[in-house]
Amino acid sequence: xxxxxxQLTGVCKSFRGNSVLSGIDLTVMPGQIITLIGxxxxxxxxxxxxxxGLLKPDAGELYLASNLCIGxxxxxxxxxxxxxxxxxxxxxxxxxxxxxxxxxxxEVGIDPSAGNQPLQSLSGGEMQRALLARAILRKPNLLVxxxxxxxxxxxxxxxxxxxxxxxRDRLDCAVLMVSHDLHLVMSATDEVICLxxxxxxxxxxxxxxxxxAFIELFGTKTAPYTHHxxxxxxxxxxxxxxxxxxxxxxxxxxx
Amino acid sequence: MIDVLLxxxxxxxxxxxVTGPLGAFIVWRRMAYFGDxxxxxxxxxxxxxxxxxxxxxxxVVVICLLLALLLVMLQQQQTLASDTxxxxxxxxxxxIGLVAMALMPDVRVDLMSLLFGDLLTVTPRDxxxxxxxxxxxxxxxxxxxxxxxxxxxxxxxxxxxxxxxTAVRTALMLIIALEIAIAMKVVGVLxxxxxxxxxxATARRFANTPEKMAIYASLAGSLAVLIGLSASWFADTPAxxxxxxxxxxxxxxxxxxxx
Numbered sequence: 001x002x003x004x005x006x007q008l009t010g011v012c013k014s015f016r017g018n019s020v021l022s023g024i025d026l027t028v029m030p031g032q033i034i035t036l037i038g039x040x041x042x043x044x045x046x047x048x049x050x051x052x053g054l055l056k057p058d059a060g061e062l063y064l065a066s067n068l069c070i071g072x073x074x075x076x077x078x079x080x081x082x083x084x085x086x087x088x089x090x091x092x093x094x095x096x097x098x099x100x101x102x103x104x105x106x107e108v109g110i111d112p113s114a115g116n117q118p119l120q121s122l123s124g125g126e127m128q129r130a131l132l133a134r135a136i137l138r139k140p141n142l143l144v145x146x147x148x149x150x151x152x153x154x155x156x157x158x159x160x161x162x163x164x165x166x167x168r169d170r171l172d173c174a175v176l177m178v179s180h181d182l183h184l185v186m187s188a189t190d191e192v193i194c195l196x197x198x199x200x201x202x203x204x205x206x207x208x209x210x211x212x213a214f215i216e217l218f219g220t221k222t223a224p225y226t227h228h229x230x231x232x233x234x235x236x237x238x239x240x241x242x243x244x245x246x247x248x249x250x251x252x253x254x255x
Numbered sequence: 256m257i258d259v260l261l262x263x264x265x266x267x268x269x270x271x272x273v274t275g276p277l278g279a280f281i282v283w284r285r286m287a288y289f290g291d292x293x294x295x296x297x298x299x300x301x302x303x304x305x306x307x308x309x310x311x312x313x314x315v316v317v318i319c320l321l322l323a324l325l326l327v328m329l330q331q332q333q334t335l336a337s338d339t340x341x342x343x344x345x346x347x348x349x350x351i352g353l354v355a356m357a358l359m360p361d362v363r364v365d366l367m368s369l370l371f372g373d374l375l376t377v378t379p380r381d382x383x384x385x386x387x388x389x390x391x392x393x394x395x396x397x398x399x400x401x402x403x404x405x406x407x408x409x410x411x412x413x414x415x416x417x418x419x420x421t422a423v424r425t426a427l428m429l430i431i432a433l434e435i436a437i438a439m440k441v442v443g444v445l446x447x448x449x450x451x452x453x454x455x456a457t458a459r460r461f462a463n464t465p466e467k468m469a470i471y472a473s474l475a476g477s478l479a480v481l482i483g484l485s486a487s488w489f490a491d492t493p494a495x496x497x498x499x500x501x502x503x504x505x506x507x508x509x510x511x512x513x514x
Contacts, residue, residue, distance in 0.1 A: 052415050072415040079408055082455075083283045084462045093405050094416060118463075138416070 002030050005068055005142050005174055006051055011060035013046055020046050022198050024060070030141060033168060033175040033188055038195035044178045045075070047195065048146055051176065071140030071173070073131045075147045081120055087130055088115035095137040104133040107170070109163060124151035128160060136167060143167070145177035161188070259375055260488060266377045267480035267498065269385040270441045270450070273392045273434050275473025278455035279465065280396075280427065283407050287452050288338060289326065290431055292345035294447040296322040297435050298352025301369060305362050306355070312384055312436045319432035322348065327424070349444075372443035372495030374484065385437045392433045399426055404465055441480075442495040450476060453502040457509045475505055 006028040013021040021043040028034060028051075036044050049055040050062060052072060079085070087110075091101040102112040108129040122130055128148055135143055148164065149157040165188040168175050193202040281290050300318035304311040326344060330337055356364050365373070396403070402423045406413040414420045438447045458471035482505075483498030 049411075052411070054411055054414060070415055072412055074409055074412050077409055080283050080285060082459050083407065084459065084464055084468055085408070086463070089464065090408065093401065093408070134412075144415075 003065060004029050004063070005065045006176075007061075007063040008050070008057075009061045009063075011050060011057045011062060013043070013050060013055065013058050020197060021050075024199060026193065026199075028142065028174050028176055030174055031168070031172060032190045033165075034177070034191045034193060035189040036176070036178045036193050036195055038200075042196045044195055045146065048144060048176070048178055052144060068142060069138060069140045071135030071138045071143045073128075073135045073143070073145045073148060075150060075178075077119070077127065077131065079120055085119050086116050087119055087122065090119050090130065091115075091134055091137060094134050100137065101133075104137050105130075107136065107167065108133045109159075125153075125156045125160070128152060129163070132163070132167070136171060139171070140173050141171075142174045142176065143171075145175065147178050149179070164188075259377075260484070262377045262379060262382050263374045263484055263494065264480070265382045266385050267374060267441055267484055268477050269382070269389045270434075270438045271454070271476030271480050272473050273389045273396075274438065274450050274476050275454060275458070275471075276396045276469035277392070277430055277434050278451035278453075278472050278476075279458070279469045280403060280407065281431075281448075281451050282455040282459075283465075286431075287448055288341045288345070289323075290435075290451055291448040292326065292341045292348070293319045293323055293428075293431055294435050294439075294444045295345050296348035296352070297439055297444050298369060299348055299355065300352075300436075301364075301439075302352050302355035302359070305359060305364070312388070315436040315439065316429075316432045319435050320429055323428035323432060324425070327428075368443070369439070370443045370445045371493055372439070372441050372446065374441050374494035374498075375487070377440060381440055385440070388433050388437050392430050392437075395426060395430050399423055400466075403427060442498055446495050446499045449499045450479075450502065453499070453506050454479065457502070457506040460509050460512050475509075476502065479505055 004027045006026070008024050008026040011021060011024040011026075012019065024047065026034075026047070036047065038044050046055065050057055052070060053064070087105075088098075088101060091104065092098070095101055095104075102115070105112045105115060110126060110129050110133065114126070119127075119130070128151075132145075132148070135145075143164075145164065149160050152160060164175060164177070167173075168188075191202055191204065194200040281287055297315045297319055299322075300315035301311060303309075303318060304314035307314075322344065326340070329335075329340055329344075335343075353366075356362065356366070367373075368376070402413070402418045405416065405418050406420055406423055410420055434451070435444075435447055438450060442450050454476035455468065455472040457475040458468045462468035462471050479498050479502035482501035484494060486492050486497045486501070487494040
C-alpha cells in the first residue's frame with residue numbers, strides 16, 4: 001500500500017475560544033475521492049484550510065506527503081468588476097504556456113475560443129470549470145474542491161461530478177471535496193465524511209445509488225448518502241448524548 | 256519664472272506615473288479608504304520630522320508603513336468592521352498630526368500646502384526625490400506584478416500556489432507609503448487618494464488587460480496634471496485641487512464612451 005498524501009491525527013482548531021474542530025482523524029490516500037459533508041458551521045471550510053496549510057492546527061498532527069501538490073478550487077471568486085481580465089489571462093497566471101492552458105480548458109469542457117472572455121462574464125457553471133482548469137494546470141496529485149457544484153443547477157451538478165470523476169482517472173490524483181448538500185453526493189466518492197465539529201460518521205455512499213428509483217430521481221452520478229448517526233445534535237451543533245453508542249474519546253471536548 | 260512651471264510639471268508627471276499602476280491595484284483591491292487613512296497619517300510623519308529634525312520624506316514613509324502594519328494587525332482581530340477601524344484611524348491620525356504641529360511653537364507650518372499640495376514651490380531637489388522614489392516604487396510594482404495580480408484575484412488560491420502573500424502585501428503597503436510621500440507635495444494629504452482612484456477608474460473603460468489599465472491610468476493622471484497645472488498657471492487656481500478636478504472631469508468624459 002502506498003503512503004498517504006495527507007494524514008490528520010486528533011486535529012483540533014478553535015477560533016477565539018470557540019472550538020470549531022476537535023479530534024479530527026482523516027487520511028487521504030492517492031487516487032481516493034473523499035467527500036466532506038456537514039451543515040453550515042460544521043467546520044468544513046476550516047478543515048479544508050488546515051489541509052491547504054492556510055491555518056495551523058491548535059493540537060494534533062498534520063502530516064503532508066513530501067511530493068504533495070495541491071490543485072485548489074476555491075468556493076467562489078469575487079473579482080472586482082474594475083479588473084479587466086480574461087479567462088486566458090487568469091489561467092496564464094498559473095501556467096504561462098498557452099497550449100497547456102488551452103488543453104486544460106478542453107479537459108474541463110470549455111471551448112478554448114471562450115478564453116478571451118472577461119472572467120466576470122462567465123456563468124456559474126463555466127466559472128466552476130474555469131477554476132477547475134486552473135487547479136489541474138498544476139498537475140496536482142490532490143485536488144481540493146470547496147463546494148465545486150455550488151451555484152450550478154442539478155443537471156450541471158451531475159455533469160460536473162462526472163467531470164471530476166474523469167479528471168481523477170486521467171490525472172490519477174486524489175480528490176477531497178466539500179459539499180453542503182447532505183443528499184447529493186458524488187457516487188464515485190470512495191468515502192463520505194460527515195462533519196459537525198467532529199467526525200460524526202464516515203463510510204461508502206450507500207448502495208442506494210444502484211436502485212433504479214433513485215437513479216431516476218437523482219441521475220446516475222449522484223447518490224444520496226444516508227446517515228448512520230448514533231447521536232443527536234442540538235441547535236447549536238453541540239452533541240446531545242444519546243446512549244452509549246456514541247463513541248467519543250477525550251479529544252471531543254464534550255461528554 | 257518658467258523653470259517653476261517646469262519643475263512643477265516634472266514633479267506632477269513623476270507622481271502620476273506611479274499613481275497609475277498603484278491606483279489600479281487600489282481600485283481592484285478596494286483599498287481606497289485604506290490609502291486615505293495612510294495619506295492622513297502622513298501628517299503625523301511631517302510633524303515628527305519637524306520635531307526630530309529628520310528627513311521629511313523618510314519620516315513620512317516610515318510612519319505610513321508603521322500605520323499600515325498596525326492596520327493589518329488590527330484588521331485580523333476582527334472585532335471591529337474594517338471600515339469602522341479605518342474611519343477611526345484615518346481621522347485620529349489626521350488630528351494627531353494637526354495637534355502635534357500646533358504644539359510646536361517654533362515651527363511655522365503652511366498647513367494649506369500640506370493638506371492640498373503646493374506644486375508651484377517644487378524645487379529641483381524635490382523633483383530628484385520624486386523621480387528617485389518613483390523609480391523604486393515602479394520597479395517594485397513591475398517586479399511583483401504577477402504575485403500582486405494573483406493575490407488580487409484570490410488570496411488563498413495565491414497562497415496555495417506558493418505566492419508569499421504576507422510579504423507581497425507588505426511590499427504593496429511600502430509602495431503606497433512611498434507614493435504618499437512623493438504625492439504630498441503635489442496634491443496634499445487630503446487629495447492623494449483622489450489622484451490614485453480617479454485616473455484608474457477612468458482607465459477602466461478603455462482597457463481590456465490589467466497592464467493596459469495601469470498604463471492608461473498613468474496617462475490619464477499625466478493629462479490631469481497637464482490640464483490642472485495649466486489652469487493653475489493661467490487662472491491662478493490652487494494647483495492640487497485643479498489637478499484633481501481635471502482628473503474628475505476626464506473621468507466624467509470617459510463615461511460617455513460606450514462599453
